[in-house]
Amino acid sequence: xxxxxxxxxxxxxxxxxxxGSNWLLGYSHQSQAKxxxxxxxxxxxxxxxxxEVFLRAGVDAAxxxxxxxxxxxxxxxxxxxxxxxxxxxIDTPSIPMAEGNIDYEDAAxxxxxxxxxxxxxxxxxxxxxxxxxxxxxxxxxxxxxxxVMIRERGxxxxxxxxxxxxxxxxxxxxxxxxxxxQIYNSAGFLMQLEVEWVHKIIHSAKKPVMTIKPMAAGxxxxxVGFAFSWNTIRDQDMVIVGxxxxxxxxxxxELSLSMLERRAPGLTLQRTRSKAAVESSPR
Numbered sequence: 001x002x003x004x005x006x007x008x009x010x011x012x013x014x015x016x017x018x019x020g021s022n023w024l025l026g027y028s029h030q031s032q033a034k035x036x037x038x039x040x041x042x043x044x045x046x047x048x049x050x051x052e053v054f055l056r057a058g059v060d061a062a063x064x065x066x067x068x069x070x071x072x073x074x075x076x077x078x079x080x081x082x083x084x085x086x087x088x089x090i091d092t093p094s095i096p097m098a099e100g101n102i103d104y105e106d107a108a109x110x111x112x113x114x115x116x117x118x119x120x121x122x123x124x125x126x127x128x129x130x131x132x133x134x135x136x137x138x139x140x141x142x143x144x145x146x147x148v149m150i151r152e153r154g155x156x157x158x159x160x161x162x163x164x165x166x167x168x169x170x171x172x173x174x175x176x177x178x179x180x181x182q183i184y185n186s187a188g189f190l191m192q193l194e195v196e197w198v199h200k201i202i203h204s205a206k207k208p209v210m211t212i213k214p215m216a217a218g219x220x221x222x223x224v225g226f227a228f229s230w231n232t233i234r235d236q237d238m239v240i241v242g243x244x245x246x247x248x249x250x251x252x253x254e255l256s257l258s259m260l261e262r263r264a265p266g267l268t269l270q271r272t273r274s275k276a277a278v279e280s281s282p283r
Contacts, residue, residue, distance in 0.1 A: 004058035009156070017239055017252070018062065019063065021065070024047045025038070025071075025072060029190075047075035048078035048079045053253070059253065060088060063181075063240055065094075066091045066093065067117075090210075091121065095107050123159055124159065143157075162190065162191075167202075179207050181211075184198055184212070184233070185225060202234070210237070211239050214228070241256075
């Protein structure tokens with residue numbers, strides 16, 4: 001069994017590459033037409049085909065919104081059965097809110113569903129976390145109580161956020177979380193501060209950081225996206241990667257390993273007529 005480089009998060013061993021789910025579940029960050037295509041193309045089997053490639057390469061962690069995407073849960077179980085290796089699930093659901101605060105009764109139901117779906121980590125999604133960020137008091141409101149509820153159910157708490165402040169305030173206040181999700185890519189896509197500032201925050205974080213959107217939702221080539229991400233994060237940090245097909249998953253793994261091993265990637269490049277002039281001529 002291959003083994004992708006690993007890190008430790010909250011006492012759990014995770015592959016430093018984590019399987020993302022946006023492209024599998026129809027969240028393209030590009031257009032309505034692309035979302036429709038992704039949703040029409042993928043079924044549980046096709047998703048499992050992609051997951052299988054990652055899992056056989058030792059990439060054994062996956063992130064997604066399980067509560068409203070049961071097909072993803074089905075695909076995870078299928079891939080696990082095919083390979084005979086478990087996938088560590090990082091659930092990122094939205095938490096019900098009442099007048100800007102956590103509705104803890106409804107939150108309990110969301111947490112219970114995550115347990116039923118097999119989640120190891122529970123990270124409230126950005127749509128929840130960033131509402132709770134209090135810039136005046138430099139805290140994340142209600143997260144202490146929610147973390148207790150997460151721990152009581154045997155899951156590990158973290159934060160999924162688009163706001164760099166979330167990482168800083170969580171560290172300052174000592175809230176019980178083991179990791180952070182933070183947008184990080186060389187294009188600055190969806191980032192609320194300059195790349196240099198987010199880089200500083202990641203390197204100063206007290207807990208490992210899971211970086212997302214390394215290819216800026218398809219706006220950067222994989223070579224460019226991975227070269228930046230793997231070379232500017234810490235050894236304990238992770239990169240969450242989306243792929244639409246098994247072949248894309250294979251390329252993502254090989255490109256990432258080549259960056260981490262400081263070697264040229266062993267990939268066959270695409271060929272078009274315009275590139276014929278730069279290919280070596282036969283002798």
